[in-house]
Amino acid sequence: MKFTYLLINFFTILFPLALSFDKKVHFYKSWKFIWPGLAITGLLFLFWDVLFTLDGVWSFNPNYITGITFLHLPIEEVFFFLTIPFACIFIYVCLNYYVSRELDSRLTRIISNAIIIFSILILVIYHHQLYTRVTFTxxxxxxxxxxxxxxxxxxxRFYMAFAVVLVPFYIINGILTSIPVVMYNNAQNMSLRLGTIPVEDHFYCMALLMMNVALFEYFKRRSIIFKHA
Known part of the structure; x- marks a missing residue:
């Protein structure tokens, strides 16, 4: 169906939008801190996405997209960089409100070190694969x-939120890669998959969300500082 990818984007953002006016979280009040980060991160990842599409790192199944393009990308792919981060920041903010427990700072550092070391090892082994190289760098x-x-x-808090985000990630990415809507060139990745999802996608998602949350926290903190100045 031509609207498959568009519908995936729609249902991804539907519930966060509908629940943004929850009387406890008031997520809609955080929107003004989200948009700048979405724009900055979206531009970076779209630039990367365009190059990868032109280089054949991945492609899009014409049977499941509308055919409307922007900079050689399906318009649905552009929406992807708005709907996915928005929905994930919603999860991050809700967890911050409803869950008081958080990871110990030492454990956080251990996780960060482990991911950095793992990334460096992958870069040494798979430095010829473009998707792998850029993602882990x-x-x-x-x-x-x-x-x-x-x-x-x-x-x-981010690591806790990302663990929760993996649930919708497997659903959404599972659909995109199993139909498939997005088709990957295995010559440009590790050729390792969890189900139908390339291993790189997990870390690509982590980098995308980490950058969005970093900018969200930055603009929120800057607003507080200016408010009390």
């Missing part, structure tokens, strides 16, 4: 920046 860079330079205190 970006993720390692973000983690070094956030964990050791900026010492982001919200990383402990």
């Amino acid at each position: 970006l993720l390692a860079f973000l983690l070094i920046l956030l964990q050791f330079i900026y010492k982001a205190r919200w990383l402990n």
